Amino acid sequence: MQNTCGWIALAGESPLRDSLKGTQQADWLIIGAGITGLSAAHSLAEMHPQARIVIVDRQRAAQGASARNSGFVVGHEHPVTAELQGNEGFAGYQVDTSISRVASDEVRKRIARHGIECDFRESGYFFAVSDPRKLTDVEAKLQTLRAVGAAAQFLQGEQLFQKLGTRHYQAGIWCGNGNALLQPAKYVKGLLDALPQKVTLFENTEITGLERRSDGRIRANARNGRIEAPRVLVCLNAFIPRAGISDSGTFPMELSASLTRPLSDEEFEAIGAPQPWGVLSTRPLGATVRLTPDRRVMIRNTAEYRANDLSLAELAVRRQHHVLGLQRRFPMLGEQDIQYTWTGHLSASRSGQPYFAKVEEGVFAVAGCNGSGVARGTLWGRLLAELASGADSPILQSVIERAQPGWLPPKPFLDIGAMLRMRVEAARAKSEV
Numbered sequence: 001m002q003n004t005c006g007w008i009a010l011a012g013e014s015p016l017r018d019s020l021k022g023t024q025q026a027d028w029l030i031i032g033a034g035i036t037g038l039s040a041a042h043s044l045a046e047m048h049p050q051a052r053i054v055i056v057d058r059q060r061a062a063q064g065a066s067a068r069n070s071g072f073v074v075g076h077e078h079p080v081t082a083e084l085q086g087n088e089g090f091a092g093y094q095v096d097t098s099i100s101r102v103a104s105d106e107v108r109k110r111i112a113r114h115g116i117e118c119d120f121r122e123s124g125y126f127f128a129v130s131d132p133r134k135l136t137d138v139e140a141k142l143q144t145l146r147a148v149g150a151a152a153q154f155l156q157g158e159q160l161f162q163k164l165g166t167r168h169y170q171a172g173i174w175c176g177n178g179n180a181l182l183q184p185a186k187y188v189k190g191l192l193d194a195l196p197q198k199v200t201l202f203e204n205t206e207i208t209g210l211e212r213r214s215d216g217r218i219r220a221n222a223r224n225g226r227i228e229a230p231r232v233l234v235c236l237n238a239f240i241p242r243a244g245i246s247d248s249g250t251f252p253m254e255l256s257a258s259l260t261r262p263l264s265d266e267e268f269e270a271i272g273a274p275q276p277w278g279v280l281s282t283r284p285l286g287a288t289v290r291l292t293p294d295r296r297v298m299i300r301n302t303a304e305y306r307a308n309d310l311s312l313a314e315l316a317v318r319r320q321h322h323v324l325g326l327q328r329r330f331p332m333l334g335e336q337d338i339q340y341t342w343t344g345h346l347s348a349s350r351s352g353q354p355y356f357a358k359v360e361e362g363v364f365a366v367a368g369c370n371g372s373g374v375a376r377g378t379l380w381g382r383l384l385a386e387l388a389s390g391a392d393s394p395i396l397q398s399v400i401e402r403a404q405p406g407w408l409p410p411k412p413f414l415d416i417g418a419m420l421r422m423r424v425e426a427a428r429a430k431s432e433v
């Protein structure tokens with residue numbers, strides 16, 4: 001088996017760009033060409049029309065996590081008990097939601113501005129469970145979601161079956177008004193293809209380190225060249241330590257997903273011909289599942305804290321997990337119906353909040369998407385460009401104030417703690433994978 005992302009395979013290729021050779025001078029350097037870096041590149045190009053902007057990626061641009069994710073545009077997170085209206089965490093939930101709403105709006109604007117075809121559907125999605133005990137405080141959640149501007153509706157049994165075409169889910173909250181779905185590889189490819197001519201992109205160019213020159217400029221070193229710039233934006237998310245930033249308070253996670261072939265007309269009719277949908281679990285390690293507009297089923301039901309990439313043999317084991325998850329929901333589907341299986345890396349933090357900072361003179365960085373970087377990465381790219389340009393706004397201040405990823409213990413305590421926490425979460429999510 002291969003590690004092939006179905007979204008990327010279906011989105012098609014952009015023309016290959018050169019890799020870096022020799023020395024380049026730039027006014028701005030962006031490291032990492034995912035959603036965040038590309039969004040930053042667009043914003044910088046709009047703000048500084050005369051500037052020389054360079055962006056680099058260690059592999060093909062727009063093919064990292066930004067293309068490999070599940071395509072949920074998060075405007076409203078599922079509120080946990082502490083965040084319910086009347087509880088202590090509600091004020092923070094309100095601020096986070098106001099940021100997420102701006103972020104989801106930013107996605108909509110980028111799609112409209114660049115004419116990106118990415119199956120964008122503003123039809124909301126579900127927080128749904130197989131075990132109804134995993135969906136607690138339903139009334140309070142509906143009230144909380146509505147209080148922050150979401151459309152929210154509780155569904156169970158037959159009503160939910162008619163929406164999803166599977167009886168696996170017993171209860172769920174549909175949540176709209178800001179929540180959307182898209183084909184992630186098409187979205188980020190759209191950001192890439194729309195880059196203005198004046199932005200220079202180097203692909204297959206791995207930055208191995210940053211150093212400060214005696215004239216104050218920053219030199220980013222790669223295997224066959226270097227780029228010198230007075231200002232550098234680090235948009236590496238899970239890979240932020242590669243720029244020498246090791247105290248971001250974020251840690252990497254590796255996730256895996258599979259995408260099936262399209263359902264046949266008979267299969268689709270048999271499940272009631274539902275509209276495309278997306279389901280998020282209410283448990284952090286529960287499955288994320290979608291029925292796509294072209295009638296494929298996507299499942300992402302493994303997530304692990306890992307220092308090393310999964311091998312193909314290890315991925316084959318994760319794929320069996322996907323098969324079990326698929327069969328719980330759609331018993332007619334088996335391993336033979338899976339067309340693509342892949343992995344992707346994201347960056348998490350203890351508090352669920354990002355790292356977003358001026359690291360030192362001329363160096364700005366963001367990480368810690370915590371699984372909602374499609375919308376947030378789009379916003380962060382713009383805001384990081386604004387911060388580095390000396391601009392200010394209430395939303396930038398809001399993001400900076402909330403950017404407290406929390407303390408992480410040093411290794412090996414971090415490794416042990418993270419592993420134990422993941423085990424507990426996996427046990428809690430057992431009915432939902």
Ligand SMILES: Cc1cc2nc3c(=O)[nH]c(=O)nc-3n(C[C@H](O)[C@H](O)[C@H](O)COP(=O)(O)OP(=O)(O)OC[C@H]3O[C@@H](n4cnc5c(N)ncnc54)[C@H](O)[C@@H]3O)c2cc1C
Nearest residue numbers: 032034035036058064066069070072207344369372373374
């Ligand atoms: C399986 C999966 C499902 C997810 N589902 C969702 C979802 O449904 N909704 C959501 O909002 N978020 C989701 N996420 C998270 C989302 O994908 C990320 O938040 C988002 O892609 C972050 O974008 P980014 O540009 O910051 O980082 P990335 O997309 O990771 O981009 C970083 C780039 O840096 C490059 N790079 C790494 N090292 C170097 C180096 N040394 N030199 C140069 N370049 C380098 C990488 O190649 C990569 O292209 C999911 C993630 C995964 C993995």
